[in-house]
Amino acid sequence: MGQIIAVGVITVLAVISPGADFAMTIRNSYLYGRSAGILAAVGISLGVLVHVTYTMVGVGLLVTRTPLLFTVMKLVGAAYLVYIGYKTFVTKTQVQIDLSADGGLSRSGALRTGFLTNALNPKTMLFVLSTYTQVVSADTPVVQQVGYGLFMSVAHLLWFALVALFFSHQSLRARLLRRQGVLNKAIGTVLVGLGIALALSPSVQ
Numbered sequence: 001m002g003q004i005i006a007v008g009v010i011t012v013l014a015v016i017s018p019g020a021d022f023a024m025t026i027r028n029s030y031l032y033g034r035s036a037g038i039l040a041a042v043g044i045s046l047g048v049l050v051h052v053t054y055t056m057v058g059v060g061l062l063v064t065r066t067p068l069l070f071t072v073m074k075l076v077g078a079a080y081l082v083y084i085g086y087k088t089f090v091t092k093t094q095v096q097i098d099l100s101a102d103g104g105l106s107r108s109g110a111l112r113t114g115f116l117t118n119a120l121n122p123k124t125m126l127f128v129l130s131t132y133t134q135v136v137s138a139d140t141p142v143v144q145q146v147g148y149g150l151f152m153s154v155a156h157l158l159w160f161a162l163v164a165l166f167f168s169h170q171s172l173r174a175r176l177l178r179r180q181g182v183l184n185k186a187i188g189t190v191l192v193g194l195g196i197a198l199a200l201s202p203s204v205q
Helices: 002-016 020-032 034-056 059-064 067-090 107-119 122-134 142-167 170-178 180-200
Strands: none
Touching: 002 122, 002 142, 020 034, 020 067, 020 107, 020 142, 020 170, 020 180, 034 059, 034 107, 034 122, 034 142, 059 067, 059 122, 067 107, 067 122, 067 180, 122 142, 142 170, 170 180
């Protein structure tokens, strides 16, 4: 029971901590609508499963113990955040937006932004890896370990779906879109900043 509580508490704290996933979900939700925000949340949850899968088969530990591999993964993730942040920063204000319908970003594009933001983030990898190595013991049944992974994924899905629902609410979205130029620059700056911070963060020893 103690192991389950520990995994639950660690996961909840990690999920609600603001970061790249949070910024990306807000971006999709207020710019492109509810569907784009929720699909980003789905993509994020699928990204978590990628980290869980390679952690369970031992690849995560290999990556953290191979400085070159970890650095490459870190830089690719950082470059993606900087790229999306730059695109958001330079996006021109849309004069007229139909709030009754989503648009501007395909379903696959919305899903992809969420998935890549999480799957390429080594911080999520370290969160999953540390949870499995510090909390989950060698005696923990595989079925239970899979259950922990699914819990992490679902927790991300539920939290970021709530974020998407909030920021895509029609009245709030209308107010945000009236300040779209400033918000695009703010969110773009946050994403670029997160990418630069990730790139400059020390590698795992």
